[in-house]
Structure formats: C-alpha cells, structure tokens
Amino acid sequence: MRSFARLAVLKWKRKRRCRQVRLLLMPLQILLELYLKKKYPVKTVVIAIVVVVFAVILVSVLSSGNGKAKDEDYISAAETIISKQLKAPSTAIYSDENIEAQDDYGRTIVSLTVxxxxxxxxxxxxxxxxxxxxxxxEEDTFTYNAATGVYISDFGDSFSDTYISRLKESTDWNKPSDE
Known part of the structure; x- marks a missing residue:
C-alpha cells in the first residue's frame, strides 16, 4: 500500500507552449508555400525565413522568464492535483482560481472551485x-504532500481561513525546507 505522506511529483507538458510554437511557425509555412508557388524570389523568401526563425528564437528565450513560476503555473498544478482525485475528471469545470498565499520559499496555496x-x-x-x-x-514539475496538502470543501468559502491556516500548519510556512 502506498504511503499517503509521501511527496507526489507530477509532470505534464504545457499545452500552451506547443500552441505558441505552432502560431510562430505558421508564417514560416506560409512563406514556404509562397516560394513553392513561385510568387516570390528565393532571396526574399530566405531573408523572410531567417527573420521568422530569429523571431521564434527570441520569443522562446524571452518567454522562458527567470525560472520563477507564474501564478498560472501554480493554478494549472492545482487543477492537475484535483483532477487526479475526481471520479470523472473530464467533466471538471474550474472557476474562481486564486493564489491565496505564497511564502518566501516557493510554497503556494491555491484555491479553486470545481x-x-x-x-x-x-x-x-x-x-x-x-x-x-x-x-x-525547468522540469515542469511540482511537489505537494498528498496527505496534508489538499482540502476539498462542500461548504464553499465558509471555512476558507480555517483551511488556509491548516495548510500553513501542515508545513513549516515561511521557513526554509529541510531538503
């Protein structure tokens, strides 16, 4: 039997990153089609392709950021965690997604309605x-404690302060981790 107290590590590929690359590569595909139809000279198409490739590289470097996770990353991670606990995860509709608290050591409490x-x-x-x-x-991974890191409430936001304080108590909130 698996230990519920172990830290769970989940990986997932970001769909939005693939979408961004596809959108950036569309002009390249159009240029190649125009070249094949002989509408533009080779020199013009080559210059345009170089510009598009440079733009793709520039955007990918700039979008990688400083290595700090964004709010959307934490929200997406929380959705992944909750989806694993649902009977029918494909029917899930998420709303009211908020970052409730963050400490100086990367711990984040996310609330959401599903x-x-x-x-x-x-x-x-x-x-x-x-x-x-x-x-x-860098690795697109996150850690959470499967035993103490999730509260699911049937009472809406009525006990939100209680749940948030319990989550903070379950870890050394605002203290460096032992790892």
Whole structure:
C-alpha cells in the first residue's frame, strides 16, 4: 500500500507552449508555400525565413522568464492535483482560481472551485485548497504532500481561513525546507 505522506511529483507538458510554437511557425509555412508557388524570389523568401526563425528564437528565450513560476503555473498544478482525485475528471469545470498565499520559499496555496460529475452521474460543486510545496519551471514539475496538502470543501468559502491556516500548519510556512 502506498504511503499517503509521501511527496507526489507530477509532470505534464504545457499545452500552451506547443500552441505558441505552432502560431510562430505558421508564417514560416506560409512563406514556404509562397516560394513553392513561385510568387516570390528565393532571396526574399530566405531573408523572410531567417527573420521568422530569429523571431521564434527570441520569443522562446524571452518567454522562458527567470525560472520563477507564474501564478498560472501554480493554478494549472492545482487543477492537475484535483483532477487526479475526481471520479470523472473530464467533466471538471474550474472557476474562481486564486493564489491565496505564497511564502518566501516557493510554497503556494491555491484555491479553486470545481464542478464535476460524481459517482451517481450528478454534478457537485466543491471549493478546493491546495498547498504546492515547490514548482520547478525547468522540469515542469511540482511537489505537494498528498496527505496534508489538499482540502476539498462542500461548504464553499465558509471555512476558507480555517483551511488556509491548516495548510500553513501542515508545513513549516515561511521557513526554509529541510531538503
């Protein structure tokens, strides 16, 4: 039997990064099609291709940032964690996604509302609170404690302060980690 107290590490590929590359490569495809149709001279097409390739490289370097995770990264990680606990994750609709707290050591508490199908086929709405202990932008991985890092509430935001304080107590909030 697996230990619930272990730290879970999940990987996923960012779909938005693939979408960005596809959008940037579309002009290159158009230029190649124009060249093949003999509408522009070779020199013009080559110069245009070099400019497009340079732009793609420049955008990818600039979008990589400083290695610090963005709010969207934490929210996406929280959605991944919650999806793993749902009976029908494909029916999940997320809303009200917020960063509730962040400490100086990379720990982040995310709250979100999820509406999804339960075992009986009915839809239920829950407010979820997730403590993400670390996020590695280079590897696209994050860590969380599966036993103490997630609270799912049927009561909406009524006990949000309680859940957030419990998540902070479950870790050494605002203190360096032992790792």
């Amino acid at each position: 509406e999804s199908q339960n075992s009986f086929g009915g839809y239920v709405t829950n407010t979820c609170y997730v403590l993400i202990e670390s996020y590695d932008t």
